[in-house]
Amino acid sequence: MTTPVYILSGFLGSGKTTMLQHMIQEWKSLGKTPAVIMNEIGDVNLDGMMVDQDVAMAELLSGCICCSIRADLSMELYNLMETEKPDVIIIEASGVANPIEILDAVTETSLYNRMELKNLITVVDAAHLWELYQEQKGKTYRLMQEQIRCASVLILNKSDRVDATTITKLEAILRGWNAYAPIHTTVRCEVPSTIYTDLSSVVDAKKTLAQNKQTSTSTAHSHDHTHSEHMHGSHSHVMAYTHYFEHPINSEAFENVIRSLPTEVYRAKGILTFNDTASRFLFQYAYREMDFMKITPQKAVPDVAVFIGEHFDKELIKEQLLVLEQQAAKLL
Numbered sequence: 152m153t154t155p156v157y158i159l160s161g162f163l164g165s166g167k168t169t170m171l172q173h174m175i176q177e178w179k180s181l182g183k184t185p186a187v188i189m190n191e192i193g194d195v196n197l198d199g200m201m202v203d204q205d206v207a208m209a210e211l212l213s214g215c216i217c218c219s220i221r222a223d224l225s226m227e228l229y230n231l232m233e234t235e236k237p238d239v240i241i242i243e244a245s246g247v248a249n250p251i252e253i254l255d256a257v258t259e260t261s262l263y264n265r266m267e268l269k270n271l272i273t274v275v276d277a278a279h280l281w282e283l284y285q286e287q288k289g290k291t292y293r294l295m296q297e298q299i300r301c302a303s304v305l306i307l308n309k310s311d312r313v314d315a316t317t318i319t320k321l322e323a324i325l326r327g328w329n330a331y332a333p334i335h336t337t338v339r340c341e342v343p344s345t346i347y348t349d350l351s352s353v354v355d356a357k358k359t360l361a362q363n364k365q366t367s368t369s370t371a372h373s374h375d376h377t378h379s380e381h382m383h384g385s386h387s388h389v390m391a392y393t394h395y396f397e398h399p400i401n402s403e404a405f406e407n408v409i410r411s412l413p414t415e416v417y418r419a420k421g422i423l424t425f426n427d428t429a430s431r432f433l434f435q436y437a438y439r440e441m442d443f444m445k446i447t448p449q450k451a452v453p454d455v456a457v458f459i460g461e462h463f464d465k466e467l468i469k470e471q472l473l474v475l476e477q478q479a480a481k482l483l
């Protein structure tokens with residue numbers, strides 16, 4: 152028996168965890184046992200909390216799966232196969248990962264383990280891509296392009312955030328960059344379940360990937376790049392700041408801080424206790440959209456927020472959050 156492996160790629164905040172939740176639900180309803188490998192560039196895995204607690208999960212934190220911890224990925228894949236014997240494995244890459252490197256790690260591991268890459272699914276934030284496409288430059292744009300080129304399935308997500316004409320244009324752009332992958336235009340990654348459950352209908356992922364990989368490497372990188380230049384070139388600009396809260400804070404004051412974040416911060420998420428609400432909240436901020444969800448964590452978790460972006464001033468964010476904590480502490 153060969154275990155199918157799915158790679159979920161896509162820029163920060165595009166909807167990978169949302170997609171992962173659908174996949175897990177679908178497989179479980181079919182009586183299958185999925186296992187997950189999650190990768191975060193911050194040092195806490197908040198997305199893991201969104202995932203069904205019964206699912207076996209390995210976490211690769213504080214680095215990008217495609218470079219610094221690529222060897223760990225092979226090891227985690229091996230361990231999961233040995234200990235959990237899952238029916239299917241899903242790897243959720245960090246939003247800044249170059250999927251080609253993950254693909255290589257899976258292929259390497261499959262040499263000594265019976266696993267097979269079924270699909271490399273790339274989730275795209277429609278509004279974000281549209282904005283970057285207007286400029287057609289920058290590292291984030293190139294990375295997104297690379298993630299799209301490598302995909303065997305493309306999910307054009309957050310279609311609720313752009314109009315129908317823009318969607319048509321975006322679909323044409325995706326097709327121009329990736330001639331093979333089926334494109335699914337979605338809201339909250341609602342796709343026909345057959346794309347990940349009916350394995351017989353799955354495209355020949357290996358062949359597609361090999362073709363796209365060729366196009367991708369020849370256009371995005373010059374062939375004489377060294378391996379390390381290739382890996383770090385696309386996302387060495389990304390940084391993260393993790394803030395642990397000592398005190399509950401005021402929810403409105405926090406929202407104001409998030410609203411005033413510099414544009415260099417493109418992703419933030421956290422778990423917070425507010426002094427003016429009864430419940431704890433999971434907060435999400437992706438490409439200027441903010442979302443709060445009530446949660447009751449299954450295990451003890453600290454109040455924490457992670458900010459991810461390019462060359463932003465960590466100290467400034469830290470100071471603003473400390474002020475919120477001091478203001479709240481005075482009221483105690």
Ligand SMILES: Nc1nc2c(ncn2[C@@H]2O[C@H](COP(=O)(O)OP(=O)(O)OP(=O)(O)O)[C@@H](O)[C@H]2O)c(=O)[nH]1
Nearest residue numbers: 163164165166167168169246309338339435437442
């Ligand atoms: N408006 C809108 N929001 C969405 C959609 N899909 C997901 N979101 C929201 O976007 C935010 C990010 O979604 P995630 O699924 O966590 O994205 P991700 O790619 O896993 O994020 P990272 O792991 O940080 O890279 C969450 O607040 C989601 O609820 C969509 O189709 N439309």
